[in-house]
Amino acid sequence: MSLDQQLGAAEVARKVQPMSHEQESGQESGQQQSARLSVQGVSKGYGSGASRKSVVEDLSFDVRAGEFVCIVGPSGAGKTTLLKCLTGLHPVSSGRVLVDGEEIAGPPARMAMVVQEYTRSLLSWLSVEKNVALPLKNLRLDKAERRQRVEDALAEVGLGDVGRSYPWQLSGGMQQRVAIARALAYRPEILVMDEPFASVDAQTRADLEDLMLRVRDDFGITVVLVTHDIDEAVYLSDRVVVLTKGPCTLDEIVTIELPAPRDQITTKSQARFAELRAHVFSLIKANA
Amino acid sequence: MSGTMKRRLVLVAMELWLPAVVVAGWWIWSSHTTDPFFPPLPDILERFRQMWLFSLFGSDVLPSLRNLAIGFAIASVAGVALGMLVGRNVWLRALTEPLTHFMRSTPAVAIVPIFVLVLGFGASMKISIIAVAAVFPTLIATIDGVRSLDPALGDTVRVYRLSRRQRIFQVLLPSAGPQIFAGLQVSLQTAFVVMIASEMLGSSQGIGALTLKAQQAFEVKDMWAGIVLLGVLGYLINLLFLLVRRRWLAWYDGARKVTNS
Amino acid sequence: MNASIRRYGLGVLGIVVALTVWQLLVTGPLATKPFATVPAIGRALRTFAGEASFWQSLGQTLEVALLGLLLSVVVGLALGVVVGLSDTAYRSLRLVTEFLKPIPPIVILPLLVLVLGPTPRMGVFLVFFGGVFILMTQTANGVADLDPVAAETARSYRLTRRQRVLQLIVPTALPFVATGVRITAAAALVIALVSEIVGGAPGLGKDMVLAQLSGSYDQIYALVVVFGLLGMLLNGILGFAERRLLFWHASVRTEVSP
Numbered sequence: 001m002s003l004d005q006q007l008g009a010a011e012v013a014r015k016v017q018p019m020s021h022e023q024e025s026g027q028e029s030g031q032q033q034s035a036r037l038s039v040q041g042v043s044k045g046y047g048s049g050a051s052r053k054s055v056v057e058d059l060s061f062d063v064r065a066g067e068f069v070c071i072v073g074p075s076g077a078g079k080t081t082l083l084k085c086l087t088g089l090h091p092v093s094s095g096r097v098l099v100d101g102e103e104i105a106g107p108p109a110r111m112a113m114v115v116q117e118y119t120r121s122l123l124s125w126l127s128v129e130k131n132v133a134l135p136l137k138n139l140r141l142d143k144a145e146r147r148q149r150v151e152d153a154l155a156e157v158g159l160g161d162v163g164r165s166y167p168w169q170l171s172g173g174m175q176q177r178v179a180i181a182r183a184l185a186y187r188p189e190i191l192v193m194d195e196p197f198a199s200v201d202a203q204t205r206a207d208l209e210d211l212m213l214r215v216r217d218d219f220g221i222t223v224v225l226v227t228h229d230i231d232e233a234v235y236l237s238d239r240v241v242v243l244t245k246g247p248c249t250l251d252e253i254v255t256i257e258l259p260a261p262r263d264q265i266t267t268k269s270q271a272r273f274a275e276l277r278a279h280v281f282s283l284i285k286a287n288a
Numbered sequence: 289m290s291g292t293m294k295r296r297l298v299l300v301a302m303e304l305w306l307p308a309v310v311v312a313g314w315w316i317w318s319s320h321t322t323d324p325f326f327p328p329l330p331d332i333l334e335r336f337r338q339m340w341l342f343s344l345f346g347s348d349v350l351p352s353l354r355n356l357a358i359g360f361a362i363a364s365v366a367g368v369a370l371g372m373l374v375g376r377n378v379w380l381r382a383l384t385e386p387l388t389h390f391m392r393s394t395p396a397v398a399i400v401p402i403f404v405l406v407l408g409f410g411a412s413m414k415i416s417i418i419a420v421a422a423v424f425p426t427l428i429a430t431i432d433g434v435r436s437l438d439p440a441l442g443d444t445v446r447v448y449r450l451s452r453r454q455r456i457f458q459v460l461l462p463s464a465g466p467q468i469f470a471g472l473q474v475s476l477q478t479a480f481v482v483m484i485a486s487e488m489l490g491s492s493q494g495i496g497a498l499t500l501k502a503q504q505a506f507e508v509k510d511m512w513a514g515i516v517l518l519g520v521l522g523y524l525i526n527l528l529f530l531l532v533r534r535r536w537l538a539w540y541d542g543a544r545k546v547t548n549s
Numbered sequence: 550m551n552a553s554i555r556r557y558g559l560g561v562l563g564i565v566v567a568l569t570v571w572q573l574l575v576t577g578p579l580a581t582k583p584f585a586t587v588p589a590i591g592r593a594l595r596t597f598a599g600e601a602s603f604w605q606s607l608g609q610t611l612e613v614a615l616l617g618l619l620l621s622v623v624v625g626l627a628l629g630v631v632v633g634l635s636d637t638a639y640r641s642l643r644l645v646t647e648f649l650k651p652i653p654p655i656v657i658l659p660l661l662v663l664v665l666g667p668t669p670r671m672g673v674f675l676v677f678f679g680g681v682f683i684l685m686t687q688t689a690n691g692v693a694d695l696d697p698v699a700a701e702t703a704r705s706y707r708l709t710r711r712q713r714v715l716q717l718i719v720p721t722a723l724p725f726v727a728t729g730v731r732i733t734a735a736a737a738l739v740i741a742l743v744s745e746i747v748g749g750a751p752g753l754g755k756d757m758v759l760a761q762l763s764g765s766y767d768q769i770y771a772l773v774v775v776f777g778l779l780g781m782l783l784n785g786i787l788g789f790a791e792r793r794l795l796f797w798h799a800s801v802r803t804e805v806s807p
Binding site: 299302303304305306307310325379382383384385386387389390391393394395396397398399400401402404405406477480481484485488489496499500502503508511512514515518519522523526 | 555556559560561562563564566567582583584637640641642643644645648651652653655656657658659660662663664738739742743746747754757758761766769770772773776777778779780781783784
């Protein structure tokens with residue numbers, strides 16, 4: 001078992017600080033390292049009896065607050081299903097998903113998601129501004145604050161001047177930025193991303209990757225990103241969760257000790273980058 | 289004359305020559321024939337002006353249009369509301385599906401006699417049957433639209449924990465918009481036909497009633513005037529609908545143009 | 550398997566509930582109004598099934614619908630091909646079509662009754678009028694939808710005209726035409742009934758008017774049930790035929806809007 005897996009297991013064993021402050025649990029972890037997101041022995045399958053198809057099997061890992069974690073694995077491993085369990089969209093068959101120490105039952109508060117197909121997750125009948133503002137409506141903010149957040153979010157992703165346009169009038173990369181801005185304005189604690197840059201061209205992808213790093217640094221969001229692009233995973237992450245082939249379980253958690261801030265040119269030309277990349281690649285290849 | 293101007297004139301001429309020939313031909317032929325069923329076109333137009341502008345306008349045209357408007361309004365609102373209710377609920381859908389299928393397969397004109405029997409000849413009968421006949425296309429189209437909500441959108445809505453009100457009015461309803469409008473267009477056409485049928489079968493008031501009565505009394509010019517008015521109204525009502533649709537679904541037409549290019 | 554049984558069961562339950570509610574209303578608060586009870590309607594239906602005159606009327610109605618449909622298909626197809634292939638023809642006919650297409654047949658019914666009398670022929674012509682423009686437009690759109698790349702390829706392979714028609718134009722236009730026929734066939738039955746109920750032509754519709762005049766409520770409601778079942782049957786057959794014919798073109802179910 002790698003050092004990381006041992007640490008992860010230790011975190012699970014430790015009682016994590018509960019979210020509600022009224023509860024005096026008496027068991028204070030007191031660590032800065034309490035897991036924001038904790039996956040404990042999660043399994044997910046469909047059907048029953050003979051026709052049961054298992055997609056995820058006994059998967060466990062933790063994500064610390066402010067961490068950038070990428071999940072990689074061979075095709076068909078069940079990464080998207082796993083994400084649906086993490087976001088509470090689908091219930092798990094067994095095991096638990098904890099956010100800030102509390103088991104989730106449905107989509108938790110303060111979690112946002114960005115998916116690969118941006119056209120299908122943005123509302124074509126609303127302008128970019130209104131799209132970004134939509135989830136803010138039930139956050140009980142006043143109008144001025146809402147508008148400010150929208151402005152800030154659009155500025156952060158570099159779309160300050162297209163607020164009035166409609167999503168379908170923009171390019172693919174810009175549309176994905178709108179989706180990211182929408183997540184940002186929501187001020188989530190955890191941002192889950194499902195192959196968000198798979199449908200954009202390479203140059204745009206590089207820009208968006210750097211955007212995500214900047215966003216994480218500026219806002220302290222915890223990011224969980226699923227990707228099939230190993231370079232991307234190594235470039236962005238603090239740790240990479242490598243899954244086995246479907247039904248998937250944890251293969252290894254690779255710690256990425258590359259210096260920050262990351263840069264498309266200098267980071268990717270470091271020897272350590274190539275080593276880590278090769279290591280992850282070989283893990284996946286061994287699994288496929 | 290420049291090349292492009294000449295070409296444009298040719299195109300316009302191509303579109304206009306046949307209609308012009310048809311109208312002129314009708315005019316000339318009907319003015320010279322002794323066939324009693326085809327009076328001279330100028331006489332028809334004169335009778336049209338006499339009847340509808342404006343002597344019988346208030347007593348017959350306005351009530352017809354009013355019944356159509358009210359009946360269609362009820363059908364639209366009920367169709368969309370019920371469609372959203374049924375569309376989101378698997379149980380309701382399964383319960384009501386055979387019934388809805390049966391009722392929409394029944395020709396509306398076939399239940400006019402029943403409505404006349406039960407409700408008599410008045411405006412309430414006409415409005416009721418227009419509403420009942422016109423609700424089904426919209427109802428079915430709305431159910432269709434609700435069911436075809438993109439799953440990616442559904443996921444987004446759930447992760448961001450949108451309220452029920454937001455989900456229904458800001459996401460579901462607009463997303464089903466294109467299908468709903470397609471249903472509404474059919475509902476409108478149905479309403480128009482049933483308006484005419486209800487008047488022809490059970491009334492002495494209304495454009496349809498007057499036209500049929502004129503035919504039965506061999507007042508051929510009056511009948512023609514009624515037919516022309518109904519034709520023009522049918523065309524105008526459809527045009528009006530398309531204009532409304534263009535405004536409400538501008539986003540959809542725009543988005544589709546982008547995907548198709 | 551489980552889910553479809555449940556759906557089927559719920560559907561049947563829905564029908565049973567509706568019939569029960571009808572029966573309760575008709576024997577209770579609406580007893581004095583001109584309604585018919587469920588058993589009475591059933592009896593009338595059974596009587597119909599045994600009467601030769603019922604089947605004759607049914608045949609008459611179907612005959613009118615079918616003949617009118619055939620006529621509108623033949624003429625609509627021919628015109629549609631011409632319009633689809635020739636820009637001149639398209640432009641020439643555009644205004645006329647645009648004005649005549651939205652006119653429901655019931656509008657010209659009085660004229661047809663005047664000229665042709667309350668006869669089956671009047672009904673056939675009415676059905677024809679109701680369908681020809683739809684089929685023409687659908688065919689034209691189908692023919693015009695021909696992929697220019699495919700057309701170029703055919704030319705470069707020097708296909709004969711006959712081959713081009715059979716292997717390029719027909720398959721491209723077929724889904725559009727099929728949709729047009731489906732819409733028109735469903736409408737044909739309705740228009741035939743209009744010609745009988747409003748126009749007085751012989752057929753089941755006329756029978757219903759007679760039943761109304763003689764106050765035979767049971768028969769009226771029974772006939773409505775017959776019409777509904779006929780409509781459902783027709784839709785079912787048409788849907789089945791279209792699916793079989795176009796199994797290779799599953800994606801195309803678009804009704805080209807004006």
